[in-house]
Structure formats: C-alpha cells, structure tokens
Amino acid sequence: MTDAHSEVGVVLSGTGGIWRVRRDDHEIVDASLRGRVKKANSGRRADGSLRRDTISSAASTLKLAVGDRVRLDRDEADGATAIAEILPRRSRLARRAPGGGHGERVVAANVDQVVVVFAAANPEPHPRMLDRFLVIAEANDLRARIVINKVELVGGVDVARSQWELYERIGYPVHYTSVKQRLGLAPLHDALAGVVSALTGPSGVGKSSLLNAMFDGLDLRVGEISESVNKGRHTTVGAYLHPLPGADGGYVADTPGLREVGMWALSPTELDQCFPELRPFLDGCRFGDCRHSVEPGCAVREAVERGEVNQARYESFIKLRDELEGNPPSW
Numbered sequence: 001m002t003d004a005h006s007e008v009g010v011v012l013s014g015t016g017g018i019w020r021v022r023r024d025d026h027e028i029v030d031a032s033l034r035g036r037v038k039k040a041n042s043g044r045r046a047d048g049s050l051r052r053d054t055i056s057s058a059a060s061t062l063k064l065a066v067g068d069r070v071r072l073d074r075d076e077a078d079g080a081t082a083i084a085e086i087l088p089r090r091s092r093l094a095r096r097a098p099g100g101g102h103g104e105r106v107v108a109a110n111v112d113q114v115v116v117v118f119a120a121a122n123p124e125p126h127p128r129m130l131d132r133f134l135v136i137a138e139a140n141d142l143r144a145r146i147v148i149n150k151v152e153l154v155g156g157v158d159v160a161r162s163q164w165e166l167y168e169r170i171g172y173p174v175h176y177t178s179v180k181q182r183l184g185l186a187p188l189h190d191a192l193a194g195v196v197s198a199l200t201g202p203s204g205v206g207k208s209s210l211l212n213a214m215f216d217g218l219d220l221r222v223g224e225i226s227e228s229v230n231k232g233r234h235t236t237v238g239a240y241l242h243p244l245p246g247a248d249g250g251y252v253a254d255t256p257g258l259r260e261v262g263m264w265a266l267s268p269t270e271l272d273q274c275f276p277e278l279r280p281f282l283d284g285c286r287f288g289d290c291r292h293s294v295e296p297g298c299a300v301r302e303a304v305e306r307g308e309v310n311q312a313r314y315e316s317f318i319k320l321r322d323e324l325e326g327n328p329p330s331w
Contacts, residue, residue: 006084010251011068011109012241019083021070022243031072031081033064065092066241066253067109067196093140093198093255107239108198108253114144115192115252117201117210120160120176121153131316133200134172138274139266142198145173145191149206152178166310170277179206179213189214193248196241200255211252217245268324272300275317277309293318 009023021031064070064086071085093114094106114137118125130146137144146167151160157176161168168174173191177184192214199207208220220242244250272278272292278300286297292314293301303309 007072007074008087009070009072010241011064011066011070012243013066013239014064019064019070021072021081021083023072026243029072029081031070031083033083065106065109066239067111067251069110091140091142093136093142107255108196108241110196111140111142111198111253112195113197114140114142115147115197115199116144117147117149117199117205117207119150119153119202119205120148120163121150123202123204127312128316128319129202130167131313132320135266135271135274135320138276139270145175147175147177147188147201147210149177149179149210151176151183152181157183166313170313177210179209182213185210185214192244192250192252193246194250196251196253198253198255207254211242215245218242266324268321271317271321271324275313277313278303278317281309291321293321 007023007025009021009029012020012022012028014020017032019031019033020028022028064083068089069087070083071087072081073084074081089109091109091111092106093108093111114133116130116133116137118130125148134144134146146164148160148164151157154160154163160176161174164174164176175184175188175191177188179185188210199211201207212218212220239253239255241251241253244252266274268291269289272282278292281299281303284299285292285295287295290298290300292298300309300314304311304314
C-alpha cells in the first residue's frame with residue numbers, strides 16, 4: 001500500500017478472511033490479510049517475525065490466532081487496514097504436531113495462563129476431564145489455575161474444597177466461587193487482570209456469568225443449562241479474545257473447542273511430564289522407558305503405594321496413557 005500508516009494491535013477474532021484487531025489505542029478495526037504468497041519458512045527474520053511479503057502464506061500455515069500481536073498498515077487514501085506482519089509470539093496454546101510446526105493449530109497466542117472452570121454441581125464435575133485440561137496446559141508449558149464455580153449448590157466453599165483440595169496440594173491455584181453469593185470473585189478478578197487468560201471448561205459451568213460479575217461492562221451472553229441432559233448448550237462457536245474492562249486491562253480468550261480436541265497428539269512417552277506430582281519420581285525408575293504400569297522398579301508406583309501420589313490421579317494418568325497408546329494420532 002502507498003501512503004500507509006503503521007500501527008500495532010491484538011487480534012480479537014477472525015472470520016471470512018477479515019480479522020477484528022484491537023489497536024494499542026483501544027480502537028477496534030477490521031483488517032484483511034494482504035501480501036505476496038511465499039513459503040512461510042523462507043519469510044522469517046532473525047528475530048522470528050514474518051516479513052511483510054510473506055504474511056498471506058504464513059497466516060495460512062500458522063493459522064493466525066486470537067491473541068496474535070500484529071503490525072497494521074492503514075492506507076491514508078481510502079482508510080483500509082491490512083495486517084502487514086505477525087509479531088513474534090511469547091507463547092501459544094496449540095495442538096501438538098511433529099516438528100513443532102506443520103499441521104499445528106494455534107488456538108490462542110501470547111497466553112499467560114489457562115483457567116479451567118468447573119461447576120461444583122449442575123453440570124456434574126468429572127475430575128478426569130479436569131486432568132485432561134491440565135495436561136493440555138502442561139504440554140503447552142502454560143501455567144494453569146482451576147475455578148470451582150457454583151459452590152452454593154453443594155453447601156459452600158468448605159464442602160467444595162473437600163473434593164478438590166487434592167489439586168491445591170499438587171500446586172495448582174484453586175478458586176472457589178459463587179456468582180449468586182458473590183463468593184471468591186475478588187481474588188479471581190485480580191488473577192485475571194492485566195494478563196491474557198485462555199478460559200476453558202465444560203459448557204454450562206457459568207464462565208460468562210463469572211466474567212460479567214467480575215468485570216462491569218463486559219456483558220457476555222449467558223448460556224442456559226439444559227436440565228434434560230444435564231449438559232450446557234454451546235453459546236460460543238469460535239475462539240474470541242475479550243478485552244477486560246478496567247485500569248489493569250487484560251484479555252480472556254474463549255476457547256470452546258478445547259474440550260473437543262482429545263490429547264492434541266501428545267506422545268505417550270511425554271505424558272508423565274504433564275503430571276507435576278510424578279516428576280520428582282521419574283528419574284528413580286529402573287528403566288528409562290518405564291510406562292509406570294507393571295515394570296519392576298517403578299518409582300512412580302512405589303510412590304502411589306506409599307501414598308505420596310494420589311491413587312485417583314495415578315489412575316487418570318494410566319487411562320490417558322492407554323488412550324494415547326491405543327489411538328495414535330493421524331498426522
């Protein structure tokens with residue numbers, strides 16, 4: 001483009017080749033992708049960013065994601081805005097792929113933490129589903145925190161903590177919240193403010209209601225629980241990055257597809273590293289390729305027998321490993 005003016009912003013959403021981008025001055029604009037089509041791997045600068053003339057090919061390869069920081073060119077003549085450059089990512093929440101690139105699907109870029117929201121009841125929570133979410137966060141080298149919402153349905157915080165305190169002992173921050181009783185909202189607000197969070201969890205657990213209660217003016221649409229099947233109806237169909245109101249800013253990315261992507265091509269041999277409580281024992285196994293199942297001299301099983309590793313979490317690990325071994329990814 002000629003007579004172009006460059007600006008920087010954050011990708012909020014995208015559909016049909018048009019991306020919603022929030023500029024650093026907080027104005028939201030629609031931007032298209034433009035540029036010559038070249039191979040993405042030939043268009044990188046030394047710092048990892050993408051040259052302007054390779055952006056179209058790179059976007060299709062990298063699957064330009066919400067959370068991406070981009071450089072914009074605005075044509076002074078007609079006011080049209082185009083994404084001219086994808087800036088280097090500091091992190092990503094992505095499906096795994098061999099070689100770290102080809103076939104990878106980035107759900108959200110530049111994420112600081114994964115926030116997994118479950119309901120204490122209605123819908124009924126399943127700890128093994130929570131374990132799956134936590135493994136996805138660990139596999140992406142992202143810290144995770146857990147929110148147990150609707151604690152009023154089980155008798156309050158103390159009752160809810162008795163079911164979930166295991167995860168606190170492992171080291172995950174756990175928030176116990178109730179929108180109706182205004183419980184636990186301030187600490188969770190502070191944990192979200194000023195950072196980029198990928199919000200996930202089963203449908204119907206109250207994610208939108210929580211955010212609306214904590215951040216005035218956000219006004220997210222709230223889904224309803226279907227009492228006939230005890231499962232939440234889907235109210236979000238694609239990833240979207242929501243700017244959080246307030247002086248501290250921050251963003252929350254809706255990631256509705258996270259619960260539908262299985263284990264994201266994680267290798268069975270890497271799974272034990274995604275359970276923090278197992279890591280201290282891994283070097284103690286007799287065999288370097290120990291599966292922690294029936295092998296002699298397994299330090300993990302010995303830790304389970306001594307009560308140093310929770311039996312239910314160990315069983316969750318075994319079930320997930322068997323799933324990975326029985327259903328190899330088709331890349």
